[in-house]
Amino acid sequence: SSGINAEYGDADQKEKLFTEHIETLSNKRKRSYRKLLDECEHVTLTSTWRDIRKKIKHDARFSKFSEDDKEREAEYLRYVKEKVATAKSDFRQLLKEIKCVSHKSKETLRGPNGDSHMREIRQFLTNDKRGLVLDDLPEDRDRILDEYLTELEKFGPPPPPTATRPAKR
Numbered sequence: 001s002s003g004i005n006a007e008y009g010d011a012d013q014k015e016k017l018f019t020e021h022i023e024t025l026s027n028k029r030k031r032s033y034r035k036l037l038d039e040c041e042h043v044t045l046t047s048t049w050r051d052i053r054k055k056i057k058h059d060a061r062f063s064k065f066s067e068d069d070k071e072r073e074a075e076y077l078r079y080v081k082e083k084v085a086t087a088k089s090d091f092r093q094l095l096k097e098i099k100c101v102s103h104k105s106k107e108t109l110r111g112p113n114g115d116s117h118m119r120e121i122r123q124f125l126t127n128d129k130r131g132l133v134l135d136d137l138p139e140d141r142d143r144i145l146d147e148y149l150t151e152l153e154k155f156g157p158p159p160p161p162t163a164t165r166p167a168k169r
Helices: 002-008 011-039 049-056 060-065 069-097 105-110 114-126 138-155
Strands: none
Touching (some): 011 049, 011 060, 011 069, 060 069, 069 138, 105 114, 105 138
16 A cells, blocks of 8 residues: 555645546536537527526536536526626727717717717627627617717817827837
């Protein structure tokens, strides 16, 4: 028995190796489960666990992830929460790329040309998947758009391109 102790070290070292091994397996199962969720076309930003569970429960990655349905559900909810956060972040980034939007947009939307300006903005948003990803969450999408336009209005026109930081000496 001294051979095995020499090879793997003391009890603390064995426990550490065992813990690392279990974590590795757990992470592998989690990645596999998330890949299953990625591949499931029924998963949207608003789909319920109950609906998705029915669609994926026969896949081996579903049962391999965990025996505990609460744990599978909790991981699903974390997954969707991350997807929603990413979608909102991508949408905010897209808003910054819209050329027709400026510090005057909010004012324009309140005026007689408001409808056509909103159509122009929406047209841009529908031409990019980042603009479509929040279609399942229209209230959030509209709120983010409104917050962005309010922010632009509040901060006024951007500085002229020549007013960048002074060159480092």
